Amino acid sequence: MLKRSLALAAGFALSLSAVITHAADTLRVSAIPDEAPTELLRKFKPLGAYLEQQLGMKVEFVPVADYPAVVEALATDRLDLAWLGGFTFVQVRLKTGNAIPLVQREQDEKFTSKFISADPKVKSLQDLKGKTFAFGSISSTSGSLMPRYFMLQDDIKPEDFFSRVAYSGAHDATLAWVQAGKVDGGVLNASVWQKLVDAGKVDLNKVHVFATTPTYYDYNWTVRGTLDPALAAKIKQAFLALDPANPEHKAILDLQAASRFIETKPENYQGIEDAARAAGLLK
Known part of the structure; x- marks a missing residue:
């Protein structure tokens, strides 16, 4: 019985290890569904291929049903990276306390x-x-x-x-x-x-x-707070390296409606949080 229990435990450990290894080898990415699903996928494909090349790992796009689903998936580590609106980022940040906004498009400073x-x-x-x-x-x-x-x-x-x-x-x-x-x-x-x-x-x-409307901060690419910091840094650098002077990069940027990507920080979205509270959308 002891041998059987040890064998089962070893088998379970191997299975768990395989799941963890698989997850570590795949970057799970999603986006708020602010456009039709087919359009979101079309926009992401070239970017996903670029990230695979830059990161040396598989990149998988995971569609979601609605905005709250993105928040929940990031909060429960079922997503690694997501394209969020300013309000969705605030919701994720408040829910997790550690979600990290990496980059935003240049125009997202004055949206x-x-x-x-x-x-x-x-x-x-x-x-x-x-x-x-x-x-x-x-x-x-x-x-x-x-x-x-x-x-x-x-x-x-x-x-x-x-x-x-x-x-x-x-x-x-x-x-x-x-x-x-x-x-x-x-x-x-x-x-x-x-x-x-x-x-x-x-x-x-x-x-x-x-x-x-007047201008405000909006969209960003955010990673879950529990993601390996070294991987998060590589993701950020991959976005910052997209050069509009490079035709292949420009095609990716055009699909993202971006002139280029720049660094961002949580403090940029304090105005969004204040507006959400004023509108009664946050307790």
Whole structure:
């Protein structure tokens, strides 16, 4: 019986070791689902191949169902690296106490959101009073939190101001709703708006931008706090090494809507935390 128990224990240890080794050999990466899943995967593939080359390990993209799922997966070490919005980062940081933001795009220092409508009479938010309005995901920094925060600064409480407030779930979905007349107005992040305009997916004869928010910090790439510091440092350096003068690198940067990546730090997102508390989204 003793020999059998020892054999079982040894077998279990070997199995556990194999799982740990497999996990250590694979970098598990995800992103907040602020666009369609197919678009997120398309944007990630070249970046994933680049990271595999730079890190010398397999890189796996793990899709998630919603914003809270990214927070939970990072907090429970089921993800190693994730593309987060400013608010999602704050949630992860508060939940774990040790999540580390590595880099952000240069434009994430001064990010904005665009208010849009298909009604040519709409020139300001006041013109949408009593009408329908769409945010993105309720957990989105640029599609919900910061636009709401700036509205509240102007004494506009969305639930009282509009006849109906809806959440599309993603920036491209918000545009689709406005363009189809499902809602009278909406808000989405400036980067996705420009990308959709450039791709010819916006009928500019119908939809127009009538307002832009003040600037704020937004997106970053964050690693779980329990990740090997040496690996985290290599990941950061890989992002910082992306050079727009290199055609292969530029293709990766273009898909990320980035001119380049720069270092970031937790303190950059204190304003996001303050806005979330003011909006009643954090206790």
